[in-house]
Amino acid sequence: MATSFWLLNNYLTIVADRTTTDGKYDLIEGYFPPRAQTPPHRHTRYSEQLYVLEGEFTVWVGKDKLVLGAGKSAFIPMGAPHVVAALSDRLARGLVVASPSAFADLIAATGTQNQDEAPDMELFIRISTEIGDEILGAPGDLP
Numbered sequence: 789m790a791t792s793f794w795l796l797n798n799y800l801t802i803v804a805d806r807t808t809t810d811g812k813y814d815l816i817e818g819y820f821p822p823r824a825q826t827p828p829h830r831h832t833r834y835s836e837q838l839y840v841l842e843g844e845f846t847v848w849v850g851k852d853k854l855v856l857g858a859g860k861s862a863f864i865p866m867g868a869p870h871v872v873a874a875l876s877d878r879l880a881r882g883l884v885v886a887s888p889s890a891f892a893d894l895i896a897a898t899g900t901q902n903q904d905e906a907p908d909m910e911l912f913i914r915i916s917t918e919i920g921d922e923i924l925g926a927p928g929d930l931p
Contacts, residue, residue: 790802790803790817791896793895793896793899793900793901794899794900794901794902794903794905795895795898795899795900795907796826796907797821797824797903798818798820798821798824799818799871799887799903800817800818800819800847800895800899801816801817801818802814802815802816802817802892802895802896803815803816803817803883804824804892804898805889805893806889806892806893809863809889809917810888811889811912812888812889813885813886813887813888813889814860814884814885814886814889814890814891814892815883815884815885816883816884816885816886816892816895817841817881817882817883817884817927818881818882818883818884819879819880819881820843820845820861820872820873820874820879820881821874822874822876822877822878822879823874823875823877823878824873824874824880825872825873825874825875825927825928826870826871826872826873827871827923827924827925827926827927827929828848828869828870828923828924828925828928828929828930828931829869829870829871829872829921829922829923829924830867830868830870830921830922831866831886831888831919831920831921832866832867832920832921832922833862833866833888833919833920834866834886834887834888834889834890834919834920835863835864835865835866835886835887836864836870836884836885836886836890836891837861837862837863837864837881837885837887838856838861838862838864838872838882838883838884838886839860839861839862839885840856840857840858840859840861840880840882840885841858841876841881841883841885842858842879842880842882842883843857843876843878843879843880843881843882844856844857844858844874844875844876844880845862845865845872845873845874845880845882846872846873846874846875847862847870847871847872847873848870848871848930848931849862849864849865849869849870849931850868850869850870851931854904858905860904862931869924869929869931870931871929871931873884885902888919890919891919893915893919894915894916894919894921895914896917897911897915898911898912898915906925909928
């Protein structure tokens with residue numbers, strides 16, 4: 789059964805995780821509000837594939853900048869510094885496949901049920917470290 793959480797102002801639904809994929813991947817549906825942007829980060833233990841369902845995502849993978857509309861996708865290799873942003877005035881919605889499974893653990897452990905509730909950042913950093921994620925800057929910075 790899908791479970792949804794608010795995390796860093798984004799609405800994320802865990803469609804599939806380690807419990808339904810034998811740990812091989814996570815499938816996450818994400819809604820990014822206008823102007824939302826992740827901090828620069830990298831995943832040292834899993835890769836990501838982002839597929840755009842609606843709106844537009846701008847993705848920086850290393851020094852490469854990709855602007856993706858609906859029906860387009862981008863692969864983010866394990867270890868690659870990256871940023872994902874919805875820079876337009878419209879909501880952006882996409883699917884993320886993270887392989888092997890790990891990203892859903894972070895969402896489930898640190899996400900909230902209330903959009904206005906801030907996540908426990910100490911817990912966020914701890915779980916991020918446990919799954920091999922590294923934050924490389926602040927939101928608004930680029931890799």
